[in-house]
Amino acid sequence: MARVFKITVAVALIGLFIVLLIPAKEVDPSLISPMQQSIEQSQRVDSGNLDELTHAQSVAKSTTEPPTAEEAMFACLPDLESITDSFVDIENIKLRQQHRMQRLAESTLESDRLAYAMFNQDQPGLKPDPDTLFELFENGSDNPLLAKELIQQCTQIQDARCTNELIELAISKDKYNGAIWIEAINYYAKNDNDEAVLAAIDSLLSAPGYNERWGEKLIYYVNAMAAQGVDVRMSTIDAIGKSAATMFGGSALEWCKAQHQVRSLQACERLGQTMFDRGRTKITKAIGVGILQNFYEAQGDTQAVDELRQKFKESYKPKLQSNQSVTSLMQLLDERLLLSWLNGLDTLGELKAHQLMSEEAEFLYELNEHQMCSWIYNVLMSITDSD
Incomplete structure (x- = not known):
C-alpha cells in the first residue's frame, strides 16, 4: 500500500x-x-x-x-x-x-x-x-436528525430540560423510524423507566422504516x-x-444485563435481534450482539453464543x-x-x-x-x- x-x-x-x-x-x-x-x-x-x-x-x-x-x-x-x-x-x-x-x-x-x-x-x-x-x-x-441528537444528549447529560414530555415530542419528529426508538430506549433505560423501555421496544419492533x-x-x-x-x-x-x-448506546445493554423477569428478558432478546438485523452501523450491530449474548448466557445456551459471535464476525469479514x-x-x-x-x-x-x-x-x-x-x-x- x-x-x-x-x-x-x-x-x-x-x-x-x-x-x-x-x-x-x-x-x-x-x-x-x-x-x-x-x-x-x-x-x-x-x-x-x-x-x-x-x-x-x-x-x-x-x-x-x-x-x-x-x-x-x-x-x-x-x-x-x-x-x-x-x-x-x-x-x-x-x-x-x-x-x-x-x-x-x-x-x-x-x-x-x-x-x-x-x-x-x-x-x-x-x-x-x-x-x-x-x-x-x-x-x-422538525428536523429528525436534530430530534435524534437531542435524545442522545439527554441520555448523556443531566439537564432539567430533559423531560419525558420533551423526549416524546422529539420521538414524534421521526416516529416511523426504528432508529429513534433505540435512542428512546437508551434514554429510558438510563433513567430506570422500565415500562417506558418496554413500550419503546414494542414501538421499535413495529416501526416500518430504519435510518440511523x-x-x-x-x-x-x-x-x-x-x-x-x-x-x-x-x-x-x-x-x-x-x-x-460521541457515539453512545450502552444504556440499553446495561439495562438488559440487570433484568431477571421473563417479560423483560424476552423484550431484550427481541431488541438485540432487531439491532443486529436492522442496524446500519457496526456499533449498533455490536450492541445488539452484546444484548443477545447476555440473554443466551443467562439461558446457559453456549452454542447460541458461539453461533452469534461467528455470525457477527462473518458479517464484517472483508470480501x-x-x-x-x-x-x-x-x-x-x-x-x-x-x-x-x-x-x-x-x-x-x-x-x-x-x-x-x-x-x-x-x-x-x-x-x-x-x-x-x-x-x-x-x-x-x-x-x-x-x-
Whole structure:
C-alpha cells in the first residue's frame, strides 16, 4: 500500500500530460451508478413512511458545482495546500478550526448551527453543544436528525430540560423510524423507566422504516466546512473521527444485563435481534450482539453464543476484491467516491456501502468523466495486479 501511495504523485504528473491529449468521453445521462441503484432499490424495499425517512436526501449531495472540463482534468490530484497545512502549519490549525466553528455558531442557517452543535468538540469541554440543540428544537424545528441528537444528549447529560414530555415530542419528529426508538430506549433505560423501555421496544419492533442518520450527520459537517472552503476529503475524515467520539448506546445493554423477569428478558432478546438485523452501523450491530449474548448466557445456551459471535464476525469479514486497496486510496483522492459512500451509508448501511465502493469505482473510471482520476486508477490497478 505504501508503494502504491508513493507512486501516485509521480503517476499523476506523467498522466497529466497524457490525459490532455485524450478527448473526454461522452456520458450517457441515463446511466445509474451501482451505489445509486442499490440506494433506490433499498428505499423501495424498506421505505417506511418515505416523507419522514428521506428528510436528508436533499442535504446528502455535494454543495460544489460540477467541475468544468479544465477542472476535471486536474481532479484527483492531491490537495497539496490542505496536506501541507496538516503537517506544517500545526500551530494555527486549531485556531482556524475554532474560527470556522464560531462562524457556524453565529450563522442564521439551521443546518450550520446544527453542524456546530453536533461537532463542537474543538471547543472547551470536548462535547457537542446541548444549548444549541435545545434552542433549535424549542424554535420549532422538525428536523429528525436534530430530534435524534437531542435524545442522545439527554441520555448523556443531566439537564432539567430533559423531560419525558420533551423526549416524546422529539420521538414524534421521526416516529416511523426504528432508529429513534433505540435512542428512546437508551434514554429510558438510563433513567430506570422500565415500562417506558418496554413500550419503546414494542414501538421499535413495529416501526416500518430504519435510518440511523449517521451519513446524514457526517454530511451536515462536510457541507458546512465546504462552504468555508475546506476540502471535502479532509472534512470527511475529520467528521468520521469526531462523530465516532460521541457515539453512545450502552444504556440499553446495561439495562438488559440487570433484568431477571421473563417479560423483560424476552423484550431484550427481541431488541438485540432487531439491532443486529436492522442496524446500519457496526456499533449498533455490536450492541445488539452484546444484548443477545447476555440473554443466551443467562439461558446457559453456549452454542447460541458461539453461533452469534461467528455470525457477527462473518458479517464484517472483508470480501477479497482485487481493486479494494486501490479503491480505498482513490476515496482519498476523488471526492465523488466519498460522496457516493456518504450518500449510501444510511440507506444501505456501513458494511454494504463499503462493499459497493469497488463497483462504484469501476463504474466511475469506465465513464472517464474525470480523465486524471481514471488514469491514476488504471495505473494503480496495473501496479496492484502485477504484485
